[in-house]
Amino acid sequence: MNIPDRRIQEASNMIAFTRGVPATEAFPVEALGECAASALAKYSSQILQYDSFRGFGPLREFIAAGHGLQPDQVLLSQGALQIVDFIARSLITPGTTVLVEQPSYDRVIKVLRRAGATVVGVPLQEDGMDLTACEELIREHHPLMTYVISDFQNPSGTTMSEAKRGAFAALAEQYGMLVLEDLPYRRLRYAGDDIPTIQSMIPHRTIQLSSFSKLLSPGLRVGLAFGPQQYMDRLGKTAQDTYITPSLLSQATVFEFIDRGLLPAQIEKLHNLYRPRLSELLAVLDTEMADLGTWARPEGGFFVGVTLNKSFKAEALIARGLEKGIQLTNGRDFFADGRGNTFVRLPFCALTTDEIDEGVRTLAQVVRSL
Amino acid sequence: MNIPDRRIQEASNMIAFTRGVPATEAFPVEALGECAASALAKYSSQILQYDSFRGFGPLREFIAAGHGLQPDQVLLSQGALQIVDFIARSLITPGTTVLVEQPSYDRVIKVLRRAGATVVGVPLQEDGMDLTACEELIREHHPLMTYVISDFQNPSGTTMSEAKRGAFAALAEQYGMLVLEDLPYRRLRYAGDDIPTIQSMIPHRTIQLSSFSKLLSPGLRVGLAFGPQQYMDRLGKTAQDTYITPSLLSQATVFEFIDRGLLPAQIEKLHNLYRPRLSELLAVLDTEMADLGTWARPEGGFFVGVTLNKSFKAEALIARGLEKGIQLTNGRDFFADGRGNTFVRLPFCALTTDEIDEGVRTLAQVVRSL
Numbered sequence: 008m009n010i011p012d013r014r015i016q017e018a019s020n021m022i023a024f025t026r027g028v029p030a031t032e033a034f035p036v037e038a039l040g041e042c043a044a045s046a047l048a049k050y051s052s053q054i055l056q057y058d059s060f061r062g063f064g065p066l067r068e069f070i071a072a073g074h075g076l077q078p079d080q081v082l083l084s085q086g087a088l089q090i091v092d093f094i095a096r097s098l099i100t101p102g103t104t105v106l107v108e109q110p111s112y113d114r115v116i117k118v119l120r121r122a123g124a125t126v127v128g129v130p131l132q133e134d135g136m137d138l139t140a141c142e143e144l145i146r147e148h149h150p151l152m153t154y155v156i157s158d159f160q161n162p163s164g165t166t167m168s169e170a171k172r173g174a175f176a177a178l179a180e181q182y183g184m185l186v187l188e189d190l191p192y193r194r195l196r197y198a199g200d201d202i203p204t205i206q207s208m209i210p211h212r213t214i215q216l217s218s219f220s221k222l223l224s225p226g227l228r229v230g231l232a233f234g235p236q237q238y239m240d241r242l243g244k245t246a247q248d249t250y251i252t253p254s255l256l257s258q259a260t261v262f263e264f265i266d267r268g269l270l271p272a273q274i275e276k277l278h279n280l281y282r283p284r285l286s287e288l289l290a291v292l293d294t295e296m297a298d299l300g301t302w303a304r305p306e307g308g309f310f311v312g313v314t315l316n317k318s319f320k321a322e323a324l325i326a327r328g329l330e331k332g333i334q335l336t337n338g339r340d341f342f343a344d345g346r347g348n349t350f351v352r353l354p355f356c357a358l359t360t361d362e363i364d365e366g367v368r369t370l371a372q373v374v375r376s377l
Numbered sequence: 378m379n380i381p382d383r384r385i386q387e388a389s390n391m392i393a394f395t396r397g398v399p400a401t402e403a404f405p406v407e408a409l410g411e412c413a414a415s416a417l418a419k420y421s422s423q424i425l426q427y428d429s430f431r432g433f434g435p436l437r438e439f440i441a442a443g444h445g446l447q448p449d450q451v452l453l454s455q456g457a458l459q460i461v462d463f464i465a466r467s468l469i470t471p472g473t474t475v476l477v478e479q480p481s482y483d484r485v486i487k488v489l490r491r492a493g494a495t496v497v498g499v500p501l502q503e504d505g506m507d508l509t510a511c512e513e514l515i516r517e518h519h520p521l522m523t524y525v526i527s528d529f530q531n532p533s534g535t536t537m538s539e540a541k542r543g544a545f546a547a548l549a550e551q552y553g554m555l556v557l558e559d560l561p562y563r564r565l566r567y568a569g570d571d572i573p574t575i576q577s578m579i580p581h582r583t584i585q586l587s588s589f590s591k592l593l594s595p596g597l598r599v600g601l602a603f604g605p606q607q608y609m610d611r612l613g614k615t616a617q618d619t620y621i622t623p624s625l626l627s628q629a630t631v632f633e634f635i636d637r638g639l640l641p642a643q644i645e646k647l648h649n650l651y652r653p654r655l656s657e658l659l660a661v662l663d664t665e666m667a668d669l670g671t672w673a674r675p676e677g678g679f680f681v682g683v684t685l686n687k688s689f690k691a692e693a694l695i696a697r698g699l700e701k702g703i704q705l706t707n708g709r710d711f712f713a714d715g716r717g718n719t720f721v722r723l724p725f726c727a728l729t730t731d732e733i734d735e736g737v738r739t740l741a742q743v744v745r746s747l
Contacts (some may be wrong), residue, residue: 034425040417043626047410055404055594085455089620117618224425228624248487250459254598254624256413 022366025334027161027309027354033280034224035273039260042267046259054255060247061239062231063258069265070231074206080233082242084253087191087216087230091115091154093242093249094187094214094232095122098151106144106153108136110312110341110350112161112189115154128343129153131160133303135167138174145182152185157205159192159308162341162352166305169202176208185238189216194274196307197282211235214242219261221309222274227257280356285311287360288353288367295371300349309356312341315349319377324351327373333366392736395704397531397679397724403650404594405643409630412637416629424625430617431609432601433628439635440601444576450603452612454623457561457586457600461485461524463612463619464557464584464602465492468521476514476523478506480682480711480720482531482559485524498713499523501530503673505537508544515552522555527575529562529678532711532722536675539572546578555608559586564644566677567652581605584612589631591679592644597627650726655681657730658723658737665741670719679726682711685719689747694721697743703736 046054054063061067062083071078084090099105101123107116109128119126127148130137136155144150155175157167167175179186188205206213214234219227232242246253264270288311289304300315321337328335338350351370355363416424424433431437432453441448454460469475471493477486479498489496497518500507506525514520525545527537537545549556558575576583584604589597603609616623634640658681659674670685691707698705708720721740725733 028427031422031426034421036417036421036425039421039425040414043413043417043630044410047406047413051404051406051409052401053596055406055409055596056401057398057595085620085624086622092619114618114621121618225427226423226425226622226625228620228622248484248491249462250455250598251484252456252596252598254455254627255596256627256630257624260413260626 021329021332021334022358022362022369023334024351024353024366024370025336026357027352028225028357029221029277030280030357033277035264035269038264038267038269039224039227042263043256043260046256046263049263050259054259057252058255060243060252062253063255063262066229066258066262066265069262070233074233076233077236080236080239082232082239082246083258084230084232084246085228086220086225087189087218087232088114088118090216090230090232090242091187091189092118092122093245095119095124097241097245098185098238099124104148104150106141106148106150107343108155108160108163109343110162110338110347111154111343112156113340115189116341116343119154126343131163131165133165135165135171136175138171138178141175142178145178145184149182150184152187153179154187154189155205156189156192158190158202159195159305159310161192161308162310162336162350163303163312164305164308164310165303165312166202166307167205172203172205173208176205179209179212184212186213187216188213191216191218191221192308193217194222195277195281195309197278197285199306206234214238222270222277223261223264227261228254229257229261284355284358284360284363287363288355291364291367295367296374299371299374300351309354311353311355313351313353315351315374317349317374317377319348321348323377324349324373327376328370331369331373333369333373335370391699391702391704392728392732392739393704394721394723394736394740395706396727397722398595398727399591399647400650400727403647405634405639408634408637408639409594409597412633413626413630416626416633419633420629424629427622428625430613430622432623433625433632436599436628436632436635439632440603444603446603447606450606450609452602452609452616453628454600454602454616455598456590456595457559457588457602458484458488460586460600460602460612461557461559462488462492463615465489465494467611467615468555468608469494474518474520476511476518476520477713478525478530478533479713480532480708480717481524481713482526483710485559486711486713489524496713501533501535503535505535505541506545508541508548511545512548515548515554519552520554522557523549524557524559525575526559526562528560528572529565529675529680531562531678532680532706532720533673533682534675534678534680535673535682536572536677542572542575543578546575549575549579549582554582556583557586558583561586561588561591562678563587564592565647565651565679567648567655569676576604584608592640592647593631593634597631598624599627599631654725654728654730654733657733658725661734661737665737666744669741669744670721679724681723681725683721683723685721685744687719687744687747689718691718693747694719694743697747698740701739701743703739703743705740
């Protein structure tokens with residue numbers, strides 16, 4: 008009875024296209040065990056006592072050094088979503104407008120709305136937001152901020168081009184808008200080259216979010232954000248008033264893992280595990296679904312989002328999918344305007360190539376049958 | 378620059394009466410290191426992946442079994458304060474009244490107010506709330522709930538008598554009021570016998586909060602709540618929408634510590650460490666401050682709260698204390714109505730008997746000088 012729904016489903020023979028999660032076999036279990044014990048031995052008085060609301064100091068120093076920041080510009084929390092919640096609670100008042108890509112990460116849309124935000128979607132193209140639409144929406148709604156996942160976007164898999172990042176940064180600058188740039192998948196690039204972040208272009212108006220959930224483990228719940236000091240102080244105050252100090256053992260364990268030099272090999276392992284899964288997904292989409300929809304061709308991340316060219320309610324697709332052995336997320340959840348009935352997010356990291364192959368063939372049959 | 382203010386202060390020669398924290402030397406560092414490594418080895422697929430928003434299953438099962446509950450009636454989070462925040466966000470709307478003891482835990486008052494609650498203080502007597510005043514305030518304000526720390530109250534050190542618990546439970550029943558009973562210090566009883574909890578009297582209208590912060594370590598951030606299923610589902614939904622899954626490594630580490638049978642000896646160790654500190658505090662208060670104020674004589678917990686019988690602003694006391702080498706918390710923070718200028722909370726667990734002795738002597742001098 009303690010098993011969450013998702014795990015009950017997983018235990019069945021269903022192919023779960025619902026789970027945007029890492030492959031369980033990728034967790035560096037033994038190393039993390041050693042790192043946790045070692046972190047407790049080395050840092051016990053820091054991590055067992057109440058400490059800074061900003062999180063474990065050495066990990067903040069490491070992150071800050073990598074971005075030319077002060078450690079106090081970094082906030083560590085229980086996953087990046089909780090930091091979005093702090094941002095929402097610190098900066099949003101009822102009626103504040105926030106732009107998001109459309110589609111975007113459903114949980115973030117929910118967190119922003121819970122704080123009273125009006126969330127408006129900017130149509131997403133294969134190389135990032137439609138910037139003409141974006142500027143029109145800025146002029147119409149005067150948004151406080153835009154939430155954007157620049158690399159391997161959730162749920163579409165698109166990556167914003169360098170040209171668009173520059174133009175978007177210029178828009179943010181022109182209209183005095185804050186940018187939340189969420190990059191949990193950035194280091195999961197299986198091909199091609201990194202593109203400069205929006206944060207690197209306009210650091211004075213960007214809060215960048217990231218996480219070790221996709222690189223090491225989600226259950227550790229180590230998310231991070233950095234940005235201008237005045238914003239980080241406001242978020243930090245909200246964090247302090249919520250939990251005094253975040254959960255420090257996980258943060259110190261992650262730091263110890265990094266300090267031992269283990270992260271590059273872990274990321275390489277993930278690349279080698281996930282790259283063929285993405286290739287398989289794109290290949291079977293090409294052979295099975297070319298006439299049924301369109302999708303981006305991501306070079307990394309967790310997802311390929313398919314926009315089907317038929318018309319039906321998401322519920323019909325989901326129900327027929329369950330009958331045939333695949334689980335799908337409701338596409339409307341990703342759309343701020345509630346459209347998205349025919350949008351299907353396909354996560355591939357936690358599925359074998361065989362499951363991906365069978366799952367997409369089933370999806371194609373299901374779509375044809377509707 | 379990563380050191381929080383409190384630790385900077387601690388590093389000085391000040392005696393910190395500001396810190397309601399465990400003694401750092403009481404942390405079972407080595408055992409926790411072994412438990413963390415062992416938990417990762419045993420439960421890796423549960424604690425490294427996303428899991429239930431309610432928290433680590435085996436620890437919930439253990440807690441539930443101890444109280445005759447279902448495991449899904451237990452919610453684990455990053456400390457009990459975050460659960461109070463979930464309660465506030467789930468159940469409070471602007472204008473909702475919540476009663477608290479006066480004085481009460483300052484951070485909870487803040488969390489309740491942040492959610493829009495009107496927080497009203499019920500005068501605290503040595504054996505718990507003044508129930509005549511409580512009933513009047515219930516009739517006047519129709520509170521949704523009352524937040525009460527029944528054992529070794531923070532900040533006063535008082536314990537609610539069994540008779541008052543029964544009468545208060547009857548009031549809650551009569552007026553249809555929810556009770557939040559926070560018991561982080563319950564197992565830190567250095568003398569005398571346990572008194573039945575309010576939760577045991579009216580389980581259908583009580584959410585009980587507790588934590589491993591005072592028993593094992595605050596930095597692990599393992600707080601818990603249990604109560605009627607419908608409330609726990611609402612809190613759980615808010616938790617899920619905030620962080621998906623709580624930080625699981627700490628929760629599994631705590632479970633492993635319990636599962637190895639180590640908790641009773643750890644608590645016994647704390648009793649033996651803290652008992653003489655409390656005795657020393659009460660003794661030096663008697664010799665140095667008998668004419669300056671009144672206080673409860675707690676049989677456990679972390680605090681003795683002194684109500685001074687002079688009149689001045691808290692700021693004057695704090696400033697003069699700093700000049701003389703003691704740090705004090707602003708007493709007004711504990712009072713919902715902003716009184717409390719002459720209330721002084723004295724935490725004793727993280728101070729040696731020598732520090733307690735010197736600190737109280739200094740406090741007495743400071744008070745006399747005002």
